[in-house]
Amino acid sequence: MRKRAHHRQAGTRPAAGQRTNxxxxxxxxxxxxxxxxxxxxxxxxxxxxxxxxxxxxxxxxxxxxxxxxxxxxxxxxxxxxxxxxxxxxxxxxxxxxxxxxxxxxxxxxxxxxxxxxxxDFAAAGALCLGHLAGLGHEHVALIGSPPATYRRGSSAATRLARGFTAEADRRHIRAKTLAWGTTHRQTLRGLDALFARHPDVTGLVVHNETALPAVLAGLRQRGLRVPEDVSLVAVCPDSLTAHSLLELTCLAIxxxxxxxxxxxxxxxxxxxxxxxxxxxxxxxxxxxxxxxxxxxx
The missing domain is CATH 3.40.50.2300 (Response regulator)
Known part of the structure; x- marks a missing residue:
């Protein structure tokens, strides 16, 4: 896929020492x-x-x-x-x-x-956990990237999860790391499973930009208010938070x-x-x- 063409024919290697820009x-x-x-x-x-x-x-x-x-x-x-x-x-x-x-x-x-x-995604994960812990949250969860992202060893997703978990251990905070797909149905099922097993979770970090709207909708469907019942930190480009009705706390990529x-x-x-x-x-x-x-x- 080419976004911007160059006047040279693609596939023609430059001569030694010659720049193509x-x-x-x-x-x-x-x-x-x-x-x-x-x-x-x-x-x-x-x-x-x-x-x-x-x-x-x-x-x-x-x-x-x-x-x-x-x-x-x-x-x-x-x-x-x-x-x-x-x-x-x-x-x-x-x-x-x-x-x-x-x-x-x-x-x-x-x-x-x-x-x-x-x-520095490890520091980003720690910063998200630290923000919630500093507010007094004692049981939090990371909604990470889709499972396929972890299976192929994505550097960013893995480092953020490690930083999140390490900071939770350091602060003696109960923390869960979760991964599900990006569809609305997968997100709702994931939230159902999370709160069925851990009803006392009061803080979420979402490092899954595609699932973020479904997370917010799923919390509303469960009768959980943000931030009164559940606090939420989004890890995404800051521009993405402009589309939310609620001003989201954001760890900007x-x-x-x-x-x-x-x-x-x-x-x-x-x-x-x-x-x-x-x-x-x-x-x-x-x-x-x-x-x-x-x-x-």
Missing amino acids: VLALVVPLRAGAHDVVVREFVAAAIAAAGAREHALLLLTAEEGPAALRRAVSSSVADGVVVMDVEAADPRVPVLLGLGRPAVLIGVPDRPRGLGCVDL PARELGALAVETVIRQVDGDSAPETRLLVPELTARASTAPPRLR
């Missing part, structure tokens, strides 16, 4: 990818590339590392930005073997010298900032101005109307 961006199309996050990443990357007089070639590599190798090795790209990174990402050795500057949006367990930019930062980072590497490094952005939580101290029961 083309960057490749590998984007996910798989089911369960966070659509709003992906769109904001891509929009910011396109804008940042254009501001630096670079074209952006969008590639999808859903067939695995071999497809990535074929797509990138046959393109004119000076450098590569890869989204949707897994903890044990099989694309890492492929990228190393291509011999081109590459930046990952996400952090695998073993980056092996590749540049990485991301939100800075998708646009990360998309631009990844492009700028790979351009610096192409220019020889920086070595590969991992850069994690500090999470920011904005407290709004959806969180409050738990009411006395």
Whole structure:
């Protein structure tokens, strides 16, 4: 998939030492990818590339590392930005073997010298738990990404859950981590199971942007008011909270900032101005109307 064409014919490799001012961006199309996050990443990357007089070639590599190798090795790209990174990402050795500057949006367990930019998701999970604990909530739950996201080892989802659980252990807070699909029916069933087993849960962290509207609707259907009965923290791009009638407390995923930062980072590497490094952005939580101290029961 190509979003912005370049005057050179795709598939024609540049001569040694010749710059094309083309960057490749590998984007996910798989089911369960966070659509709003992906769109904001891509929009910011396109804008940042254009501001630096670079074209952006969008590639999808859903067939695995071999497809990535074929797509990138046959393109004119000076450098590569890869989204949707897994903890044990099989694309890492492929990228190393291509011999081109590459930046990952996400952090695998073993980056092996590749540049990485991301939100510090472990700190984000801890910050969400800490916010609820600071308000006095003693039993909380994380509604995480869909199960398929964890099965394939998504770096962001896994790190946030670990940070959430570790902070709960540190504060001696009872915490549950849950994962279900993105449909309205799956969300309602998940909420039914949660409150049937743990009726004293008073705080929720939702790291599943697609299911967020269904979570809010499901709480209303159960007669649970936000924040009077249940406090809720959303982990998503801040722009997504504008569509809610209730002003949501939000741990913002800075998708646009990360998309631009990844492009700028790979351009610096192409220019020889920086070595590969991992850069994690500090999470920011904005407290709004959806969180409050738990009411006395």
